[in-house]
Amino acid sequence: MHEQAISHEDVAESDLVTRRGTFRAVAFRADGHEHMAMVYGKTRMRENVLVRVHSECMTGDIFGAMRCECGEQLDAALDAIVREGSGILIYLRGHEGRGIGLVEKVRTHVLQDEQGMDTLDSATALGLPVDTRDYGPAALVLRHLRVRSVRLMSNNPDKIEALESNGIAVAARVPLLMPANDHNIGYLTAKRDRLGHDLPQVDVFESDLPHAVDR
Numbered sequence: 387m388h389e390q391a392i393s394h395e396d397v398a399e400s401d402l403v404t405r406r407g408t409f410r411a412v413a414f415r416a417d418g419h420e421h422m423a424m425v426y427g428k429t430r431m432r433e434n435v436l437v438r439v440h441s442e443c444m445t446g447d448i449f450g451a452m453r454c455e456c457g458e459q460l461d462a463a464l465d466a467i468v469r470e471g472s473g474i475l476i477y478l479r480g481h482e483g484r485g486i487g488l489v490e491k492v493r494t495h496v497l498q499d500e501q502g503m504d505t506l507d508s509a510t511a512l513g514l515p516v517d518t519r520d521y522g523p524a525a526l527v528l529r530h531l532r533v534r535s536v537r538l539m540s541n542n543p544d545k546i547e548a549l550e551s552n553g554i555a556v557a558a559r560v561p562l563l564m565p566a567n568d569h570n571i572g573y574l575t576a577k578r579d580r581l582g583h584d585l586p587q588v589d590v591f592e593s594d595l596p597h598a599v600d601r
């Protein structure tokens with residue numbers, strides 16, 4: 387039986403005006419972390435709600451690091467939700483570095499930069515697990531928000547399985563593909579070839595894309 391509700395003491399919500407528009411910011415505690423669901427438009431009791439379950443990545447999300455595509459995915463997901471007129475972005479803490487934390491993630495960067503290791507081998511070389519993320523808090527807040535089914539923006543088939551095993555109906559997967567560049571190509575290739583992410587565009591470089599045309 388899946389936990390049905392977040393207790394009153396562990397949740398608070400307010401309107402939050404952002405550069406993209408006004409969201410309902412639902413902050414909640416689960417699994418020892420404080421997370422956020424950013425809700426846009428009407429999603430309650432709806433089917434096929436456009437949802438992004440985003441794993442915390444301080445380097446990419448806040449500082450715009452180019453070695454991963456996390457920050458670009460965060461922006462693209464929020465843009466897609468606003469374009470659609472409704473949807474939810476769930477920002478999960480405790481997921482930093484696929485669960486190993488910020489300090490260890492930065493240690494893996496050293497091995498990647500100096501020894502050419504990928505994100506998996508650099509974690510394993512440090513005696514760390516490759517992925518310990520738990521998606522239970524995302525399922526919990528989706529139930530709290532009374533969402534009936536989701537269209538999940540992700541390229542990671544394991545994420546769909548994890549949500550479904552936590553009792554969330556995933557009606558469809560929506561690809562969230564970012565163009566490759568010299569900095570993130572190793573990261574994206576490892577996701578495609580070793581983690582089984584659906585990333586057909588890894589060979590498409592940003593520099594190959596046509597430039598935006600004036601309207």
Ligand SMILES: Nc1nc2c(ncn2[C@@H]2O[C@H](COP(=O)(O)OP(=O)(O)OP(=O)(O)O)[C@@H](O)[C@H]2O)c(=O)[nH]1
Nearest residue numbers: 441442443454481482483484491494505540541542
């Ligand atoms: N261990 C490790 N984790 C990293 C590194 N760079 C980014 N991450 C973390 O990777 C996580 C994102 O996971 P990904 O495997 O990129 O993507 P995903 O969330 O599983 O799949 P999508 O839904 O398609 O984005 C974030 O928590 C980042 O902090 C790195 O160099 N090493």
